[in-house]
Amino acid sequence: MSNEQSREIEPRAKSELVTEDTRPGFVFRPDVDILERPDAYVIHADLPGVAEDAVDIHLDKGVLTLDARFAEEAGERRPVHVEYRAGGYHREFRISEDVDPTRVAAKMKDGVLELLLPKTAERQPRRITVEAA
Amino acid sequence: MPSHQVHRPSVRSPLSGLLDELRRELHAPFFGPLLSREAAYQGTRGVFPxxxxxxxxxxxxxxxELPGVAPDAIDVSIEGSTITLSGERKIEYATGEGTAVHRRERQSGTFRRAFELPREIDLDGAKASHKNGVLTLRLPKAAKARPRQVTIETA
Structure with missing residues (x-):
């Protein structure tokens, strides 16, 4: 579904993207799993700290763009030790032509986004029963 | 430990993540001063959570940050000023005919991290919450560990 596999070398840990973003803060590349089922492609993305309403998904010209934002809780907190930062997540996926763009669905649970990209009906494998004449 | 410099491979492997973690554990105090952005980023690769x-x-x-880990799969224990987080992150996909994995970056398995806080914790007041894959622990300092003003009496 994507030609990412041959294109990218990347660290396993949360990596920061260098972007021309005008928004302040850090932008990270989320870890993803991509599966292909007979009927659909499924993408799981780790987006810890992101609420459902802070995710934007766009599908345009065969490219699916995932954008998400998460904020640190405001308050009188003085950081003592910091291993992760607030900011955003961004990642793009090249989607193959057999995805039906009108039926793409997404849901969030415990900071993990699940994207379901159903294949168009005519591309799905079909069992053809041979009828007796 | 060998005395020579550890060779750093150009392509990151699981081993280099472990080495980073070991290096961090050896050189950094548990909760040292606020790390710089770069140090924090470099120093915590391969650490979960x-x-x-x-x-x-x-x-x-x-x-x-514990994405995809249900609250009941996270174990938090407190002993004095030591906090231990442990549990297991399970990632299971239904596999069958016609199912293929194109990319697998999300890691699963058990985790365990222990932290020594600078002061003792009031166990009864400790609270844990979980939202959007982030665990938050609120740990009040034990009354005896709080700074106290001592009045000097004149004789």
Whole structure:
């Protein structure tokens, strides 16, 4: 579904993207799993700290763009030790032509986004029963 | 430990992540001064879950990024001033005919991290919450560990 596999070398840990973003803060590349089922492609993305309403998904010209934002809780907190930062997540996926763009669905649970990209009906494998004449 | 410099491979392997972790554990105090952005980023590769610690008035606030881990799969234990987070992150996909995995970056398995806080914790006041894959622990400092003003009486 994507030609990412041959294109990218990347660290396993949360990596920061260098972007021309005008928004302040850090932008990270989320870890993803991509599966292909007979009927659909499924993408799981780790987006810890992101609420459902802070995710934007766009599908345009065969490219699916995932954008998400998460904020640190405001308050009188003085950081003592910091291993992760607030900011955003961004990642793009090249989607193959057999995805039906009108039926793409997404849901969030415990900071993990699940994207379901159903294949168009005519591309799905079909069992053809041979009828007796 | 060999005395020569450890060779750093150009392509990151699981081993280099472990080495980073070991290096960090050896050289950094548990909760040292606020790390610089670069140090924090470099120093915590391969560590799961990444954790932030804040001080908020009379309490410590510890947050951990645990995406995809249900609250009941996270074990938090407190002993004196030591906090231990452990559990297992399970990632299971239905596999069958016609199912293929194109990319697998999300890691699963057990995790365990222990932290020594600068002060003892009031166990009864400790609270844990979980939202959007982030665990938040609110850990009030034990009364005896709080700073106290001592009045000097004149004789």
């Amino acid at each position: 990444p954790v932030n610690l804040y001080e908020e008035g009379d309490a410590y606030v510890l947050t951990a």
